[in-house]
Amino acid sequence: MSSDPLGFAPHDHTRCVQSALAEVVRLCAERGVQMTPVRRRTFEILLEEHTAMGAYDVLARLDAEGLGSKPPVAYRALGFLVDQGFAHRIERLNAFIACAHPGADHNPAFMICRTCGTVAEAAAGHGPLGASAALAGFQIEQTVIEAEGLCPLCQTPETAP
Amino acid sequence: MSSDPLGFAPHDHTRCVQSALAEVVRLCAERGVQMTPVRRRTFEILLEEHTAMGAYDVLARLDAEGLGSKPPVAYRALGFLVDQGFAHRIERLNAFIACAHPGADHNPAFMICRTCGTVAEAAAGHGPLGASAALAGFQIEQTVIEAEGLCPLCQTPETAP
DNA sequence: CGCTTCCTGTTATGTTATAACATACATAGT
DNA sequence: ACTATGTATGTTATAACATAACAGGAAGCG
Numbered sequence A, B: 001m002s003s004d005p006l007g008f009a010p011h012d013h014t015r016c017v018q019s020a021l022a023e024v025v026r027l028c029a030e031r032g033v034q035m036t037p038v039r040r041r042t043f044e045i046l047l048e049e050h051t052a053m054g055a056y057d058v059l060a061r062l063d064a065e066g067l068g069s070k071p072p073v074a075y076r077a078l079g080f081l082v083d084q085g086f087a088h089r090i091e092r093l094n095a096f097i098a099c100a101h102p103g104a105d106h107n108p109a110f111m112i113c114r115t116c117g118t119v120a121e122a123a124a125g126h127g128p129l130g131a132s133a134a135l136a137g138f139q140i141e142q143t144v145i146e147a148e149g150l151c152p153l154c155q156t157p158e159t160a161p
Numbered sequence C: 001c002g003c004t005t006c007c008t009g010t011t012a013t014g015t016t017a018t019a020a021c022a023t024a025c026a027t028a029g030t
Numbered sequence D: 001a002c003t004a005t006g007t008a009t010g011t012t013a014t015a016a017c018a019t020a021a022c023a024g025g026a027a028g029c030g
Helices: A014-031 A037-049 A055-064 A071-083 A129-136 B014-031 B037-049 B055-064 B071-083 B129-136
Strands: A003-006 A009-012 A087-090 A095-098 A107-113 A119-124 A139-150 B003-006 B009-012 B087-090 B095-098 B107-113 B119-124 B139-150
Touching: A014 A037, A037 A055, A037 A071, A037 A095, A055 A071, A055 A095, A071 A087, A071 A095, A087 A107, A107 B129, A119 B129, A129 A139, A129 B107, A129 B119, A129 B139, A139 B129, B014 B037, B037 B055, B037 B071, B037 B095, B055 B071, B055 B095, B071 B087, B071 B095, B087 B107, B129 B139
Parallel strands: A107 A139, B107 B139
Antiparallel strands: A003 A009, A087 A095, A107 A119, A139 B139, B003 B009, B087 B095, B107 B119
């Protein structure tokens, strides 16, 4: 597993795994929070798969490595990563994915291919809700923006997986 | 139950229940699909509560009225309403809410108050994803746009429920 | 009538998520 | 060294959400 879609373009991501890991380790030190073995491995698993994974899929991997076999182990580690902004939860899929830009101040949006399941992260503000929210007096704290559709490869039957 | 928040402003919604029901009945006839008792009652329940409800909450109501007691009954009826655009699924809450504008061609966005649970529907295009998606060559079919925060009432502690 | 189609009833199970409690382990204060 | 504290982990049990699969019944149509 060294070549996989990021966004929707193939790339070698051995390097991005390394750099993302280094970055989150640095951020943890900076923030005074702990990057423990379970948390670290959970993050690595998400990075390696480079796609949205269910909590129980992550748990199966952790279990195979002797790092924990009960749901709370996975949910706690994933919760930590999400809280720190190192991973995101994809509501539509009830799944988690490593953040493409850990540490960056961003309110992410996602594009989910319904055919191949690839998930790409894009930048987004609070979206078109800003105006509506202001009008209604609603104070936005967080937004979920997820689009489902067809990625470039899956639009042409011949090239689809 | 005759006065409840719509959007975030109190209103009498006896009338909107009536008109929404009449509208969906008309649309069903127009589309050649059936508005059966279970479906109709499910829609009415969502309209009456006028808030996001879990499938099992809806099921409990249906059961109390002798319309079905097993999960598939509720999920089928809710699925029908969502398919027809008469209700929406709120991914963040794993819940369902009656559509504020049945029949209208709209891609809805939602504002969810984390304190009182009120959900307001707002219009949205495909949001800020349009540009990113076009750039990536991603073909959007459907979007989920959900904001969580504080509604006007819950921003001032004295008036909060 | 025999056929199809659509809706409903039911069983059983699968999937996702968390509450609650117990234990371990590091570090700081005395 | 001792104990208090905070943080992380281990474990049990269960809650909450969702669907596969099959059986039966009512309506429409040749």
